Amino acid sequence: MTGPTRRTLIATGAAALALPGLARAQGSTQLAIATGTTGGVYYPLGGALANILSRNIPGMSATVEVTGGSIANNQLLGAGRVGLIFSQVDASVDAVRGEDRFRGRPVKVRAIAVLYTNRMQVVTTAASGIRTMADLKGKRVSTGAPGSATEIMAFRLIEGAGLDREKDFRARERLSPAESTNAIKDGKLDAYFFVSGVPTSAVTDLGASPGVQLRLIDHAEYVPKITEKHGPVYFPEVIPAGTYPGQTTDNQQMSVANILAVLDTMPDAMVRQILETTWANRADLATVHAEGRNFTLDKQKTAAAGVPWHPAAEAFWKAQGATLA
Template identity: 80%
Template sequence: MTATTRRRILAGAPALIAAASLPGVARAQATQLAIATGTTGGVYYPLGGGLANLLSRHIPGMSATVEVTGGSVANNQLLGAGRVGLIFSQVDASVDAVAGRDRFRGRPVAVRALAVLYTNRMQVVTTAAAGIRSMTDLRGRRISTGAPGSATELMALRLIEAVGLDKDKDFRARERLSPAESTNAIKDGKLDAYMFVSGIPTSAITDLGASPGVELVLIDHAQYIPKIVEKYGPVYFPEVIPAGTYPGQRTDNHQMSVANILAARDDMPAEQVTRILQVAWEGREELARVHAEGKGFRLETQKTAAAGVPWHPAAEAFWRGQGATLS
């Protein structure tokens, strides 16, 4: 079945699917669940594939599939349209969706957190040959701020604003490319730098760092976080990408991070939320083998402040039952 066919089948159903069977309950009718992830060069896509595999194997009657998308903004829009049942999302994009602001103006989405997954990190990527050493050095350069509809683009434009640059006037060119496309453009001499928000390591950046004759450089930008938080709220925080995370990365990178969540709409049936979380939580070691960022799916990260948006009531009950304090 093609992705287009899957979307046609799924379109228009408010919660997408009938409730999945719980232990001791009669088997539900066949259930289709689409999971919106991101681009193939990021972390959402492989982790989403791992989750879909778990759900399809362990929930009777469920067939879970992953959708390649532009990223978090697009995922929240798809969720609001009823075209997917689960999404991976950066907290900032889901906060905007719930509030109905920016790209969700007039179209709020009743996003509810199911789980806090891991940290997403803003990575401003260039090479030593480009001669870019700071965010202000990007002025007049050819950059990419991420795929349309991605949380990378959302976060990149907020960072550019905080630096004091104009997204429309201060660059020789501003492309909107995926990380894989951006890496290829740098290799081909068509781009000087790009921004990508993801877990680490990211395959596209690893690819660039491993390219012959390339010395990878990640630009520090944590100093701009207070200005961004002042305007957009406390969803961002500083972290460090240690030297050696990527081939050729010689120094620690002081950057801006945001949490990722697994989310659904508020009308997803409670029993379905519970079963999804049971399977995901019991399979967390398998998810960690799919990608290293799966190790960030931990009990202590299940915090209301990190989730950013309201919990689905069944998710809140599940995590309290596991011993999470949430506060």
């Protein structure tokens, strides 16, 4: 669906209902879902989710919105332009608290499901000579698309590694992962930051390029310093060797959970319907991306969600047998 068509749906929702991101007309319900860039994981999973909801909920038409990512998604949710979002936990925590990019404009974000882990990937090639975070000094880097959670997480990692994002790079771009991969291929960029599930298509594309030796930079050692300042939303994980073409070693990196989220004003009945339908058809998510397999009952933890549960979601997961604690 084209951008203007999606925007028309969202505008219709704002005019037709006080409930943000939803439109009802002639017995139908239209739901706008904010995802991310086309080179990431949110977008294909969002497309699968839209198909699940549209196919199985009578009268519902769910559509996906291509966005900069989690920060933009929480802002769109707060502005009433979408009804359901994919988001990294750190971005939604900031939104609820009214901090950082949401200073003075808090958003009443409520989690309805914990999905999978997003992994910070500091992507480069052997030809760049970059082996450590310190080696990024003086290089041309991209810290992610504007409005993405990649950008805010990259800034926190850069600071944790003792670098200055304004002074220490030869150039700092704000590119999507697909744009970043192309820029490295074209010799216009040395490294980029991207937070996503794995594998992600843009990094796979770079690793599979002829004459390119992919390298992922370790950075898990900086997690304690980062969480000391920003809270326990991040944790160390490993991207195993072989996840990407040419990746010969494990990558010690920093991760954060992903959630599906809505505003606190979404009716309980709508939340239940979305969750019941999505959970019953969750196998469809795994057909579009491997991370869909990680949408499991044991992931439904209050600590992982980061922000308060929507009451209907909390009741749903308890009924499914999740402990939540």
